[in-house]
Amino acid sequence: xxxxxxxxxxxxxxxxxxxxxxxxxxxxxxxxxxxxxxxxxxxxxxxxxxxxxxxxxxxxxxxxxxxxxxxxxxxxxxxxxxxxxxxxxxxxxxxxxxxxxxxxxxxxxxxxxxxxxxxxxxxxxxxxxxxxxxxxxxxxxxxxxxxxxxxxxxxxxxxxxxxxxxxxxxxxxxxxxxxxxxxxxxxxxxxxxxxxxxxxxxxxxxxxxxxxxxxxxxxxxxxxxxxxxxxxxxxxxxxxxxxxxxxxxxxxxxxxxxxxxxxxxxxxxxxxxxxxxxxxxxxxxxxxxxxxxxxxxxxxxxxxxxxxxxxxxxxxxxxxxxxxxxxxxx
Numbered sequence: 001x002x003x004x005x006x007x008x009x010x011x012x013x014x015x016x017x018x019x020x021x022x023x024x025x026x027x028x029x030x031x032x033x034x035x036x037x038x039x040x041x042x043x044x045x046x047x048x049x050x051x052x053x054x055x056x057x058x059x060x061x062x063x064x065x066x067x068x069x070x071x072x073x074x075x076x077x078x079x080x081x082x083x084x085x086x087x088x089x090x091x092x093x094x095x096x097x098x099x100x101x102x103x104x105x106x107x108x109x110x111x112x113x114x115x116x117x118x119x120x121x122x123x124x125x126x127x128x129x130x131x132x133x134x135x136x137x138x139x140x141x142x143x144x145x146x147x148x149x150x151x152x153x154x155x156x157x158x159x160x161x162x163x164x165x166x167x168x169x170x171x172x173x174x175x176x177x178x179x180x181x182x183x184x185x186x187x188x189x190x191x192x193x194x195x196x197x198x199x200x201x202x203x204x205x206x207x208x209x210x211x212x213x214x215x216x217x218x219x220x221x222x223x224x225x226x227x228x229x230x231x232x233x234x235x236x237x238x239x240x241x242x243x244x245x246x247x248x249x250x251x252x253x254x255x256x257x258x259x260x261x262x263x264x265x266x267x268x269x270x271x272x273x274x275x276x277x278x279x280x281x282x283x284x285x286x287x288x289x290x291x292x293x294x295x296x297x298x299x300x301x302x303x304x305x306x307x308x309x310x311x312x313x314x315x316x317x318x319x320x321x322x323x324x325x326x327x328x329x330x
Contacts, residue, residue, distance in 0.1 A: 023304040025296075027071030027319035031116065031269070031311040035208050036060045037080040038097035048204035049274055050281050052313050054080055060101055061108050070319040070330070074114035076164065076311055077101055080209050081124055087132050088121030092150040096124070099158040106159025116191060117160040119151050119176070120167040128213025130167035130220065139220055141169050148172055149179035156185040162244070166193040168220045174240035191269060192242035195230040195256055197222045201249045201275030208274065230256050231263055242266060244309065249273040251298060254305040261306025269309035270302050277313045292321065 010020050037044060037054035044054040055063060064075055079098030081090040090096040098117060105115055121144070122130045131144030144167065152163050163180075165172045173192050180188050198221035206213065222229055230247075237245055245264055247257045248271035261268045280298065284291035295314050302310050312318065320330040 023300055025300055025303050025318075025322060027315075027322050028073035029303070029309055030072050030299075030315040030319055031074040031076055031114070031309060032067050032072050032315035033076045033078065033271075033311055033313060034060060034063065035078050035080055036097060036101040038082045046204065046208045048207050048278050049313065050285070052208065052277070054208065057101060057104055061104055064105050064109060064113070067316050067319075068109060068113045070316045071323060072113070072315045072319050073309070074116055074162075075105065076116040076118065077105070078118045078209055079123055084124055084126040084212060086126060087147065088124030090124040091121050092147060092154055094154050094157070096154075098123075099154050102155060102158035102160055111161075114161050115159060116162040116164055117155040117158075119148060119155060119163045119165040121147060121151070122167070122211060122213070123209045126212055128211045130217065131169060139169075141171075141220075144169050145171060145175045149175050152176040152179055152188075153183050153185070156180055156183070156188040160188065162189045162191045164191040164193060164246075166196060166248075168193065168196050168217075168222070171240070173237045173242050177241040189243035190241065191244045191246060192237040193248060194233050194237045194242065194245040195222065195247040195253070195260060197224050197249065197253065199224065199249050199252070199273070199275070201252065201273050204274035204278045224252075227256055227259055231259060234260055234263055238264070238266065244269055246271060246311075247307075249276060250302050250307075250310075251276050254301060257302070257305040257307060261308075267308040268306055269311060270305075270307040272298065272302060272310060272312040272314075274313070296321065 011017055035054045040056040043059045046052050081097050102117055120130050122128055129139055131139040134140040155163050165176055173190055176190055198218045244267045246269040247253055247260055250270040250272040257270055280294050283289040299310055299318055323330050
């Protein structure tokens with residue numbers, strides 16, 4: 001009888017629970033994904049992601065400064081262009097919206113945060129795929145890699161500390177690393193989207209970037225049932241020089257995140273994607289969940305499963321709650 005009561009003694013007060021907590025969460029472990037829309041005169045709300053907007057260049061700068069002041073560890077930037085073409089030329093154009101916005105934030109923030117950029121063509125192609133298409137309408141892996149190399153150089157020159165190849169092309173990390181090194185960008189790191197599933201949870205994101213995709217990406221993103229395949233992708237990305245690796249989505253793949261964290265010798269990130277965000281916001285809006293508790297529980301679960309870094313649209317709000325918890329000004 002007496003030993004069975006022992007665990008409860010360590011739950012008796014908030015201070016006791018904090019002292020023995022096995023999983024910690026800090027603001028600087030959070031990364032805020034941000035969208036910037038070319039030509040926007042004011043921020044544009046995203047219906048399926050209440051509270052998230054497509055920024056103007058000016059509002060992006062202000063929101064980025066606010067995020068850094070809140071203690072958020074990094075920013076991941078996505079561009080929403082006004083025009084698209086078959087090869088996604090807006091992504092490699094130094095004057096494309098993503099690269100212009102990177103320069104804006106680099107000038108505004110310098111090295112005060114970790115500035116990250118999505119390295120993928122899907123936002124910039126008129127067909128919505130993550131690469132260029134061959135004559136049969138399939139994604140041409142090697143032709144896409146050549147454009148990824150150019151895109152990496154454009155982002156590095158614009159000021160990105162980390163580039164995030166998310167297109168799931170074979171060999172993408174090695175090609176990008178080689179291109180960066182040859183151009184002298186030895187300090188620009190690669191956050192590899194190592195495990196990215198062909199997931200239903202990406203729906204609201206496609207609204208956010210005004211995706212032109214018809215169909216799906218199952219021929220290059222991973223099958224939701226596979227774990228061993230994810231670990232093969234991990235070994236390949238590590239061999240090719242990834243500085244960090246990522247699992248995406250997060251909550252439906254906690255087992256995969258744990259397996260990757262156990263096998264990786266570099267930091268592991270996880271992306272709490274748009275569908276995860278939308279579900280919690282919708283349930284909270286209907287009064288079905290306690291919003292703050294649910295958000296913090298999901299973030300803790302991602303850390304518990306092995307994530308060193310969490311990309312989340314709640315980064316700034318959660319950072320404020322964590323500072324409040326620690327008795328710091330918000």
